[in-house]
Amino acid sequence: MSSDVRELVRRMHDFLRSVRLVKQRRADEQPRVPLGAVGILAQIDRLAAGCHARELAMRAQLDPSTVSRAIATLVSHGLVERRPDPSDKRAHVLALTPDGRTALADTYDWYAGVLARALAGWTPDEVAAFNAALHRFTRDIEVALGNNDNLEAAR
Structure with missing residues (x-):
């Protein structure tokens, strides 16, 4: 491995530390969106017509159980709602609530x-x-x- 690549590995560690610090500070100063849930909230927002949890897990490249827990947290905070799926009465689609849209905009x-x-x-x-x-x-x-690859470990 070249010295440039080794230096890049060190810079990546520094960068990831900075990202963690920013995320933690954001959670302290903007607590409406729980720590670790901004990405899921943003993914739901990008899918304007709503989405299923399975689709969300695939798009976010996260384990379905991780997405399920995040969705439950976002629903309990009033940021996401589950709506009946018009094409499948047994399923639900996820959508941002008005408060969820405001919280995401404030976070950005x-x-x-x-x-x-x-x-x-x-x-x-x-x-x-x-x-x-x-x-x-x-x-x-x-x-x-x-x-x-499942990129969850890198998140």
């Missing part, structure tokens, strides 16, 4: 504020380059992992 605003402060000394070109590199990196990691 909070994250945007943190990033704006962190990147205040960066030029627009540096921010754009970082954004492009991070997008490429995350896509390439999924490809390197075969894009079908």
Whole structure:
């Protein structure tokens, strides 16, 4: 392994530590969305017509039991509701409640504020380059992992 790759491993550890710190601070300052549930809430929001828990687990690349627990938490907080599935009376689709939409928007605003402060000394070109590199990196990691591995351990 080259020294550049070893250094990247160290930077990734630093980055993941920073992500954990940001998530914990967000949970302390914006507790409406429980810790670890922002991603699930965002996935449900992206599927405007609602979705089934199984579909959500596949899209989020998480174990169905993890998604089920997160959904139960989001429902208990009034952020997500289960609606009868019009095509299958035995099933339910998940949808954000109005409070869930507001909480998600507030959460994104909070994250945007943190990033704006962190990147205040960066030029627009540096921010754009970082954004492009991070997008490429995350896509390439999924490809390197075969894009079908359960990525829950990395979350």
